[in-house]
Ligand SMILES: Nc1nc2c(ncn2[C@@H]2O[C@H](COP(=O)(O)OP(=O)(O)OP(=O)(O)O)[C@@H](O)[C@H]2O)c(=O)[nH]1
């Protein structure tokens with residue numbers, strides 16, 4: 511990430527993907543953006559907040575493209591700095607040339623994520639939003655993109671704020687009941703407290719579940735097709751993908767290298783991996799394929815096993831993550847989910863079964879949010895029902911602190927104002 515000494519630099523980068531394309535975007539951001547761009551265009555720069563068509567020149571004055579130029583004056587830009595965007599022609603040459611001229615005129619090549627880093631530093635977006643933008647760009651399915659958009663719209667933050675609100679309400683109630691005599695408390699006070707505590711825990715668990723789903727939507731899931739040679743793994747891969755991805759042949763031992771492709775199941779990105787058929791073999795090449803197949807099945811989230819478990823050995827056939835499939839069910843039927851890559855029978859059930867396994871996947875989530883929620887759930891499980899109200903109040907205060915940190919609130923003043931406004935303590 512950008513070092514502090516480099517933050518005043520004017521940076522440039524191609525913001526669109528490389529390759530043959532009608533258009534590409536080259537961005538400039540930083541105090542010298544206008545000065546750099548002025549040296550590159552034929553005619554005047556557009557006024558801030560507007561755009562104009564201009565010819566782009568290299569340092570020798572030669573015209574290298576005809577581009578649309580968008581000008582943004584600080585703080586009204588993505589980064590909060592002066593910025594210029596060139597919408598130039600795409601392809602392998604023009605964007606690189608435009609970028610080269612930016613650099614030749616005094617800009618520096620941007621680091622990874624540096625535009626967004628600057629947007630965060632300028633307070634244009636917060637860290638949650640920056641994370642969500644990254645998730646949106648990386649989204650492999652529509653569902654994953656929708657999830658990221660909701661994060662950008664502050665969905666995740668709103669949820670954290672709501673939980674924080676619940677925590678300090680609870681905390682305030684407990685502190686209050688510690689401050690007054692028990693007979694001053696309204697009837698049913700403790701039942702009400704228990705009810706609110708339960709609501710809070712339920713909400714925390716729901717938030718944790720959403721974090722887990724988001725994580726899986728971001729990362730995707732690996733599904734390995736495993737089984738003896740000729741059991742129809744490669745055929746099943748092709749049938750699930752709806753395209754001829756892997757080589758299929760009646761010869762046993764066709765697949766050696768693992769073949770993978772992305773597939774969408776219930777909106778989740780699934781990396782489907784076809785592997786070599788498991789068997790003892792004298793061929794060193796095939797043996798290496800078998801070794802890789804086993805290790806992939808081991809590290810997979812879900813294994814689709816096309817052979818009876820007993821035939822596989824090494825535990826590859828068993829376990830909660832395994833879906834047992836009886837392939838080629840157009841020829842004969844058997845144990846497990848009956849599937850035929852020829853007739854298509856059972857394919858939908860297999861997708862449903864994969865989706866069901868995804869719903870149960872344990873996926874350690876290292877996000878700040880998931881960490882805080884999981885910790886809070888554990889705290890409540892330990893002390894939430896403690897008969898000593900002081901201990902419960904303490905626990906709630908610590909949870910409130912942790913959630914405050916998550917939402918960036920200042921706990922003490924927030925806590926106090928809530929407490930006072932709610933109870934009109936004023937005595
Ligand atoms: N009738 C029928 N034949 C199938 C089906 N699936 C695969 N086959 C045939 O079974 C043979 C082996 O299929 P593959 O998909 O190559 O099997 P594999 O498990 O990938 O085999 P290896 O790569 O050698 O481990 C081919 O001749 C396929 O046409 C099916 O559902 N029904």
Ligand SMILES: [Mg+2]
Pocket residue numbers: 743744745756757758764765784785786787
């Ligand atoms: Mg194969």
